[in-house]
Amino acid sequence: MLARVKVQDLRTPALVVDIDDFDRNIDVMRAAHPGPRLRPHVKAHKTTEIARRQAAAGHLDFTCATPREVIGMAAAGLGGDLLLANEVVDPERLEALAALTDARVTIAVDSEVTIDTAARAGLREVLVDVNVGLPRCGCDPEDAGRLADHARARGLTVRGVMGYEGHIVGVEDRALRSAETEKSMQLLLRASELAGGGIVSAGGTGTWDINVWANEIQAGSYVLMDNAYAHLDLPFKRAMHVSATVVSVSKGGTVSSGGWAVADCGLKALGMDHGDPVIDGAIVWSVNDEHVIFSPEEPVAIGERIKVWPSHIDPTVAYHERMQVARGDEVVETWEVDLRGW
């Protein structure tokens, strides 16, 4: 009989998924947004094994951020309806997408250049990407009709519009988040009137149940969650941490002793744009290339494992080759992070 691997035996730093919390997040979403009402964003996990579980819950259409995500999803047999919700102007990669025989690919466009490049590469379907208040990609809502006409003139099918209210998804006050989402979505609905096509794709984990104007929601973080989203009033639980080993303890090692401890989870294991990670029952002081420095309330010993909760899951996952999947303290599976890169 094989020895059972425990979380505390993993080589660290290690991404660890709590499968019970993960399954619960999947179930909550399935119950609230069955079927095509959700188009899960794979950029949050970059892992086809997770996408497979989302598909098993009835979410068969996916959102991607990079050509490699689209190609990997197609290769995994999950290419039924893939939206590349990003502007791409590299002919070589667009041609690779157009050549996929096992996927339906729709790409975001927000300019004549992106439309012409997509058409030349042989892609067939687009969504018009609309600026709904987040200064990033997306056309002015009033330009959506003109761009849709241009796309149709180039032989492309316009399936509808998309517009991400990313400037709102983190607003803590729910009423304000709701009011601001409505304003954004009025812009998107106006663009939808002008562009036609029917799809109104928007939303993220922060507005997953607030955005009632879009007809499909692009949430991705809900399935693993992170500290940033944990500040909101969401029914999803943080289901992923980085397991780290304490390697050094100084001056007693605790808050009350005026000491600290160091564990082996650093900048190359954590997305840092949303700030330092969280360690329960501890103050986190800083993160260096291979270290997190923290003062726990209770003493920790060298060799002990701690849970480091990432503040932003997407760029955290992108650093790791695999996720270890645990039920309680037992490792039950390993998932490859197989959609990394571009």
Add this chain to the structure above:
Amino acid sequence: MLARVKVQDLRTPALVVDIDDFDRNIDVMRAAHPGPRLRPHVKAHKTTEIARRQAAAGHLDFTCATPREVIGMAAAGLGGDLLLANEVVDPERLEALAALTDARVTIAVDSEVTIDTAARAGLREVLVDVNVGLPRCGCDPEDAGRLADHARARGLTVRGVMGYEGHIVGVEDRALRSAETEKSMQLLLRASELAGGGIVSAGGTGTWDINVWANEIQAGSYVLMDNAYAHLDLPFKRAMHVSATVVSVSKGGTVSSGGWAVADCGLKALGMDHGDPVIDGAIVWSVNDEHVIFSPEEPVAIGERIKVWPSHIDPTVAYHERMQVARGDEVVETWEVDLRGW
């Protein structure tokens, strides 16, 4: 005849090394710190092809931050004298290091536990890691003798001490940086007296020529550099950028038009702990998963390539599978980032 690949033809985002600036950085360091006076830190580049060039410049001893870096350096034939300047307590990986037949491995220790674990794994040589003011790993200087004795009692050879003045390397005022370095190094010299062994290993790119107390310098960033170090009065040039493609332009796209542009270099292509990257001649507004949003002074066109200068090179490199090496705008080589992971 093969077509020449230009930087503007690279698939983006792409790490690009300017080989002339890189060679110049190597030459400046070789001239100032010939031979074993420098023990280059490979964590800054994680690339054996770069280490090979450092070795060709006479720097044959290296500093590593992870077991995988040590093992990869040994496999590349660069294992003559490798310092793992980090505490590791995983018996399996320590045993793998002890089993290397093609490398001399010295490991940092700062506690009885790390010493005992190293000895049990079969490692033979250690440096006593000393806290010289950076609250991270490292023992109290007054404990260095006791730990050295403990190591010797366990059959280990104590080669000396190390202590990183990481809290000082970024101080902009050179006189203050120098004064603070001296204070730190007095602590390390005291520890050296107590521990013996002879090696006094310290320093980083910010104190490369200031730290005259250590007898070997662990600088790593000097070879590629980044925005954070570019603030200092150093003779090294930023030799690496991320090449990105403009994918969207809004409202005229420039500072004066009140517009912005978006390029495909986001959080999964950049270490963000030292803040936003720099784009010459532009204001950088924000970075999202796959995008940098910026307002250039002069208009940029969709499809145009821009240079994105990372603020922290170490966690930037760790996201990428390879570096493209360019002389002017021509790609002359590709280097695999082959020391990633742990």
